[in-house]
Amino acid sequence: MKIGFIGTGNMGAPMAANVLAAGHELRVHDTNRAATAALEESGASWCDDLAALADGADAVLLSLPGPPQVEAVASELLRLLKPGQTLIDMSTNSPSLVKRIAEDAGAKGVSFLDAPVSGGVRGARKGTLAIMVGGSKELYDRFEPLFDAMGANIFHVGEVGSGNVAKLVNNALAFSIMMSNAEALILGTKAGVDPNILWNVIRTSSGNSMTWEGGARAILRDRLAPTFTVDLACKDIGLATDLAAEMGVDLTMVPTAEALLKNFQTNGFAQEDVLATVKALEAAAGVSVRGTWNE
Secondary structure, three states: OEEEEEEOOOOOHHHHHHHHHHOOOOEEEEOOOOHHHHHOOOOEEEEOOOOOOOOOEEEEEEEOOOHHHHHHHHHHHHHHOOOOEEEEEEOOOOHHHHHHHHHHHHHHOEEEEEOOOOOOHHHHOOEEEEEEEEEHHHHHHHHHHHHHHHHHEEEEEEEOOHHHHHHHHHHHHHHHHHHHHHHHHHHHOOOOOOOOHHHHHHHEEEEOHHHHHHHHHHHHOOOOOOOOOOOHHHHHHHHHHHHHHHOOOOOOHHHHHHHHHHHHHHHHHHHEEHHHHHHHHHHHHHOOOOOOOOO
């Protein structure tokens, strides 16, 4: 397939690399030309503008920071794409917005899928992402081989917008658990339990989760480079609470996690990794857990 890819940041670049490695013809564009350098070296073609990227593409993929960027880029693309082409938004986005984009696309004869991903930078690099796709089953089937190049767990969730509903529910749950995990790690250590033993106990007990097993281990190893920042977490969980308000669902736990994240965001952690917020808990409790991992 001839694929255009817009947004080659932390997630987009390795996703695009896997599309290229699968044998697809790849054109790339990003506001930061340097972000596409490795892809160009591997055979991707740089496009100076969206018109060149969209011309003749079977599909144009978006991997952008959030709804404002997607809305702006999609608006421009829909003036350029021709009937029969497809726009696929792989960003984490508002279900309402992607439905509006799909309607605008359909009016021009352009197909649309929303296909947000989960699995982080590591999953993007390894091609093991979970991809949650919203749109017609026929269109999903057509592009499933493309998704297979980027992910190991591909789901057709339902109609347009349902991919992002699933993604927002997942992230709301994940961030809520991450906040609880950090508090649990601090509490147990402050009460005298070796954090390595605590990690193993919970890993083999009912409190375990993917976020505990991987996240708490990263904290203990003090490997907290910003791969998913607090700013991004606030954006995602905010979209989830917006969805809840739109649906008339009264939540308690998720808004609590959102409030915690927003507090970290305004107190120096905006560009740090979500897991790095444990530093604030360490300081408040007078206990250290980072760097205590026993290999």
